[in-house]
Amino acid sequence: MDAPFGANDAEDERLRLERTSAARRWTDGSGRPWDLVIPPTVYPPREDTDLLASALTALGPGGGRTAFEVGVGSGALLLQLAADGWNVGGCDVHPYAVAASRQVLAEHGHRVRVMESDIRDLDATHLAGADLVVWNTPYLPAVNPNEAHLGPLEEASLSDPIPEGSGIALLGMLANLPVRPQRRALLVLREDGMDGLRMAATARGWCSSVERRLSFDDGEHLVVAVLEPAWPHAKHATVKSTGSTNADLLSGERTVGESLRAEQQTEGRGRRAASWASERGDLTASWVIHDGSSPMPAHGLLQAACALAAKDVLLDVSGLREDAVLLKWPNDLIVDLDGLGKVGGWLIESRQQGRRTRVVAGLGLNLTPGSPTVDGTPRAFLEGQNAEEVRRALTTRLCSRLASLSTPLGRRHLSEEAVVAYQASSQRLGLEDLEGKSLVPEGLDPHGNLIVKEHNEALTDLDHVQWRSWP
Numbered sequence: 001m002d003a004p005f006g007a008n009d010a011e012d013e014r015l016r017l018e019r020t021s022a023a024r025r026w027t028d029g030s031g032r033p034w035d036l037v038i039p040p041t042v043y044p045p046r047e048d049t050d051l052l053a054s055a056l057t058a059l060g061p062g063g064g065r066t067a068f069e070v071g072v073g074s075g076a077l078l079l080q081l082a083a084d085g086w087n088v089g090g091c092d093v094h095p096y097a098v099a100a101s102r103q104v105l106a107e108h109g110h111r112v113r114v115m116e117s118d119i120r121d122l123d124a125t126h127l128a129g130a131d132l133v134v135w136n137t138p139y140l141p142a143v144n145p146n147e148a149h150l151g152p153l154e155e156a157s158l159s160d161p162i163p164e165g166s167g168i169a170l171l172g173m174l175a176n177l178p179v180r181p182q183r184r185a186l187l188v189l190r191e192d193g194m195d196g197l198r199m200a201a202t203a204r205g206w207c208s209s210v211e212r213r214l215s216f217d218d219g220e221h222l223v224v225a226v227l228e229p230a231w232p233h234a235k236h237a238t239v240k241s242t243g244s245t246n247a248d249l250l251s252g253e254r255t256v257g258e259s260l261r262a263e264q265q266t267e268g269r270g271r272r273a274a275s276w277a278s279e280r281g282d283l284t285a286s287w288v289i290h291d292g293s294s295p296m297p298a299h300g301l302l303q304a305a306c307a308l309a310a311k312d313v314l315l316d317v318s319g320l321r322e323d324a325v326l327l328k329w330p331n332d333l334i335v336d337l338d339g340l341g342k343v344g345g346w347l348i349e350s351r352q353q354g355r356r357t358r359v360v361a362g363l364g365l366n367l368t369p370g371s372p373t374v375d376g377t378p379r380a381f382l383e384g385q386n387a388e389e390v391r392r393a394l395t396t397r398l399c400s401r402l403a404s405l406s407t408p409l410g411r412r413h414l415s416e417e418a419v420v421a422y423q424a425s426s427q428r429l430g431l432e433d434l435e436g437k438s439l440v441p442e443g444l445d446p447h448g449n450l451i452v453k454e455h456n457e458a459l460t461d462l463d464h465v466q467w468r469s470w471p
Helices: 009-018 048-060 074-082 094-108 152-158 166-175 191-201 245-252 299-318 387-404 408-429
Strands: 022-027 033-038 066-070 086-091 113-116 132-136 182-191 206-215 221-230 236-242 259-263 285-291 325-328 332-336 340-353 358-364 429-434 443-446 450-452 465-467
Touching: 009 332, 033 074, 048 132, 048 182, 048 206, 048 221, 074 086, 074 094, 074 132, 086 094, 094 113, 113 285, 113 387, 132 166, 132 408, 132 450, 166 182, 166 191, 166 206, 166 221, 166 450, 182 191, 191 206, 191 221, 191 299, 191 325, 206 387, 206 408, 206 443, 245 259, 245 285, 245 358, 285 299, 285 340, 299 325, 299 340, 299 358, 299 387, 299 408, 299 443, 325 408, 332 443, 358 387, 387 408, 408 429, 408 443
Parallel strands: 066 086, 066 132, 086 113, 132 182, 236 259
Antiparallel strands: 022 033, 182 221, 206 221, 259 285, 285 358, 325 332, 332 340, 340 358, 429 465, 443 450
């Protein structure tokens, strides 16, 4: 521990370690009961353990893959992983936790290597062979010796001594390892730490998303964050000029995640076949977001995922406040820079080839001054941003947001987040029906269409609405 513990702390710790170990029956994420022995000062299974256990169950059988847990504690999660067919190993800074985990796994016939180590001292080669890295991170603030605190070993399990955050420290280790496309990490951390983790992951080309949430009565919120490389095999090309990056990606052989950026796009398109004017230096790029015969996410949910990915990047690269970035349903990006202006917009298109469907998402994003208005609409731009750097960040965030559409829980969370954003923009811009009655978004249906209060049918298209305070 980095905190300056005194002589009294050392004596108190000695007395704690003389306590008797506790017997505990714990039920894992698959409903299996395990009898554990919890030595004194070792972290026992609690609500955050159960939260992570449920996320691990959702991964399905290990099938002989390798999992490594940082901070093994009582060994509970290692037992669950081993029972699910993972080859497991781990580490912990607490020697009693190491001993307890080794013992309980051996009792159930599992050969496992658990070593005593802090994350900062861990040899990264132990992570290099892991398909899955698990860590219930020490997410409480660092110890203040002038306030009430536990002993050094317990605080090592609870308090985060790393200034940038343990999750970011682990991400740095994983990102520097040789590429292992299927590698992912599942971390428990405080929800207010997700913004920093997302920004760090985006900068390193890693997806970050929230898999589970847990709220406590005192207002604390925990999440299970998932980290994984963003489309590691996708190719990202840049051309001097082309008619439409969407059209180019809809043709030929492509893979999901592949992107194309044009320094100049001569036939850019918006909704309803409208043209999209861009200047040299603006971002005009497209991504393949679906390609194959597997079920395709609903169009409205794809729009929401793309819109939220763009909002993530605008906040991360521009330093704008969250309330200064509006997602104008369904596909426009509006920013408040001394007045509202449109900074970009998405166009999602698909092409059917036999039983295969390819879907591409194209984004035009203003990064240069240009004209103050376009066809009567106020135009905004992000000053000082590089198109290639923004493309890389968008690739990462698109991968994260689209990955969330693969599970019912992910779709629900994304829909809830999108609706909050649509509500904010409808209040600022004045969303109305064609008769001038205010519309209040309250949800997305399973197809991603916008549900509004006091309307029997969800909104599917801009043809059904108008904007009171927007041209």
